[in-house]
Amino acid sequence: MDKKLPESKVIVVTSGKGGVGKTTTVANVSSALARMGYKVVVMDLDIGLKKLDLLLGLENRVVYDIVQVIEGECTLKQALVKDKRFPCLHMLPAAQTRNKEDITPDQVKEVCEQLKADYDFIFIDCPAGIEQGFKNAIAAANKAIVITNPEVSAVRDADRIIGMLESAQFDDIELVVNRLRPEMVHAGNMLSIEDLVEHLCIDLLGVVPEDKSVIISTNKGEPIILNEKAAAATAFNNIALRLSGQEVDFPNFEEESVWHKLKMFSRNFFPNL
Amino acid sequence: MLDFLKKVFSQSETSSRHKANERLRVVLTHDRMNVSAQVMNDLKTEIIEVIARHFDIEGVPEVNLITEGRNSALDINIPIKGR
Ligand SMILES: Nc1ncnc2c1ncn2[C@@H]1O[C@H](COP(=O)(O)OP(=O)(O)O)[C@@H](O)[C@H]1O
Ligand SMILES: [Mg+2]
Numbered sequence: 001m002d003k004k005l006p007e008s009k010v011i012v013v014t015s016g017k018g019g020v021g022k023t024t025t026v027a028n029v030s031s032a033l034a035r036m037g038y039k040v041v042v043m044d045l046d047i048g049l050k051k052l053d054l055l056l057g058l059e060n061r062v063v064y065d066i067v068q069v070i071e072g073e074c075t076l077k078q079a080l081v082k083d084k085r086f087p088c089l090h091m092l093p094a095a096q097t098r099n100k101e102d103i104t105p106d107q108v109k110e111v112c113e114q115l116k117a118d119y120d121f122i123f124i125d126c127p128a129g130i131e132q133g134f135k136n137a138i139a140a141a142n143k144a145i146v147i148t149n150p151e152v153s154a155v156r157d158a159d160r161i162i163g164m165l166e167s168a169q170f171d172d173i174e175l176v177v178n179r180l181r182p183e184m185v186h187a188g189n190m191l192s193i194e195d196l197v198e199h200l201c202i203d204l205l206g207v208v209p210e211d212k213s214v215i216i217s218t219n220k221g222e223p224i225i226l227n228e229k230a231a232a233a234t235a236f237n238n239i240a241l242r243l244s245g246q247e248v249d250f251p252n253f254e255e256e257s258v259w260h261k262l263k264m265f266s267r268n269f270f271p272n273l
Numbered sequence: 274m275l276d277f278l279k280k281v282f283s284q285s286e287t288s289s290r291h292k293a294n295e296r297l298r299v300v301l302t303h304d305r306m307n308v309s310a311q312v313m314n315d316l317k318t319e320i321i322e323v324i325a326r327h328f329d330i331e332g333v334p335e336v337n338l339i340t341e342g343r344n345s346a347l348d349i350n351i352p353i354k355g356r
Contacts, residue, residue, distance in 0.1 A: 152293050152300075159301050162343075188288030191297075195290070199297050201342045 001088060003039045008116040009243070011123050012141035014165075016157030018128030020149050021178035024214060024224075025236070026125045027055040031223040032240035034089035038120040041080065043092045043111070045137045046127040047102065050094035057221025058083060058091055067095040070107045076114055085226070090119075100132045105139030112140035121243070130164060138165065143172040145205060149179045150191040159200055174205035176239065181210045182253045193253070206239035207253055208232050302340055313338065320349060329354040 013022045026042055034040045043066065044052040053059040064079035069092070076092075083089040092111070095102070108124075115122050126137035138144065144165050148158040158175075165173050177196055184190035197204055211232035217224040225233045238248045285291065303309060308316075317336040324330060334351040 152297055155297055156300055156304065159304060163305060166343075185290070188285055188290045191290055191293050195294055199294075199301060 001037070001039065003118060003120045004037070005120040008119055009121050009143055010112055010116070010141045011121065011143045011145060011243075012126055012137050013123060013145045013147060014126040014134065014137065014161055015128065015147040015154070016130065016161040017148075017154045020147050020154050021176075021208070022147050023051050023055055023125055024218070025145070025147055025176060025178065025208070025239075026123050027052060028223050028225050028233075028236035029240050029243065030121065030123050031056070031083075031086055031089060032225045032237050033121055033244065034083070034086035035225070036240065036244060037088060038244065039088050039118060040086075040121045040123065041090045041092060041115055041119045042123045042125065043108075043115075044094035044125050045100075045108070045133060046125055047094045047098055047100050047133065048096065049127065050096055052091065052125050053081070053093055054221060055218060056083060056089075056091060056223065058093075059221070062093045065093045065095040066111065067098050067102055069111060070103055076111065085223075100127060100136065103136055105136050108136050109140040130160070134161075134164075138168055138170070141170075143174075144170050145174055145176055146200075146202070147176045147178055148196065148200070150177060150181075150185070150193075150196060152191075155191070155196060155199055162200060162202060173202050175200060175202050176206045176208065177204070178208045179210045180207055180253060185253075193250075204250070205242055206235055207250060208235040208239075209253060298340075302338055302345055305343065306338075306345055321351065324351050324353075 013026050015022050023046070030040045030042045042052060044050050045066070046052070047067065053062050058081050061081045064074040066079065068074050069076050069079045080090045080092055083091065112122055124137050124141055127133035146158050146161055148154045162173060175197065177193055180193070181190055185192045193204065193207055209231045211230055213227055213230040214224055214232050217227060224230050225236050227233050241248045299310070303313070320336055321330070321334050324334070330351055331354040332352045335349070337348045339346050339348045
């Protein structure tokens with residue numbers, strides 16, 4: 001199958017803080033785009049701590065990794081792992097036994113240039129932190145997705161990362177809020193989407209609710225988007241649709257409007273109204 | 274009645290969400306400018322001292338950090354005594 005887009009999109013998924021859902025987002029959004037028929041490759045740059053292969057359930061099919069490609073031990077084609085469920089999805093694995101310092105930003109750019117010929121979307125799974133691994137991950141990208149959780153420390157790190165991306169001349173930076181718990185926002189115990197967008201001042205790309213089925217899917221090594229009933233599956237699908245250029249409304253996850261609440265309130269008191 | 278209801282349903286000042294927003298506002302402003310709250314206080318005192326060396330300050334001088342989007346600015350308002 002051939003690529004669809006004339007201009008490939010190279011997207012780095014980053015956060016500053018670890019454990020907020022970068023790898024989960026890369027695995028699911030890339031699978032969703034591949035299911036839509038786009039040619040997608042995911043590049044794991046969390047060298048030494050790789051996890052993307054596990055999330056995609058491809059860990060047993062990994063033969064070569066990106067460091068070996070860069071060092072000329074194998075060709076790029078040989079290193080790419082194919083996903084049986086999604087023929088359009090390929091993965092370039094990270095090395096488990098090497099360090100983030102073993103590759104340079106220029107080498108990552110070089111690999112991306114080669115991939116652009118065959119793929120519509122190139123996703124780069126960024127390691128936590130702001131050191132060499134971060135610099136490698138952002139070097140080749142022309143778009144950045146910043147993942148955060150509705151939590152003070154994650155927002156602070158996201159803000160730092162946004163500042164660094166802006167210094168690196170990124171002009172396409174979008175926000176994904178992961179692990180939102182609408183009922184906690186209602187109760188006044190969690191930052192809302194509105195709050196987060198106001199603090200971080202960047203456009204919203206998606207909102208993923210806290211969802212137990214994410215953990216179940218991860219156990220099985222299956223992307224959650226295969227589970228149509230899961231709330232997180234819809235959210236990741238919507239992100240993929242928006243990346244492909246479609247407009248998708250944001251479902252009203254959290255606060256109903258004051259008006260809606262008033263209606264509900266009065267209905268309780270005047271059920272015959 | 275409407276005001277009362279709005280109050281009941283809107284973000285209460287004591288909620289942890291409200292606290293988180295307040296803390297973030299301060300932390301992000303300082304992070305973005307790469308200065309601590311202590312440095313801001315020192316700066317404020319120094320600015321007022323410099324002005325006081327050349328002018329008679331009248332009333333309450335104000336030095337505040339204001340933010341607009343991702344940008345910050347110092348808002349300095351120091352009333353000076355005329356002749
Ligand atoms: N929406 C979600 N609901 C529930 N658990 C989640 C969600 N997103 C991520 N997780 C869990 O959080 C953990 C960290 O996610 P991961 O994608 O590995 O983060 P990162 O790559 O940013 O370090 C994983 O155990 C994952 O299953
Ligand atoms: Mg990860």
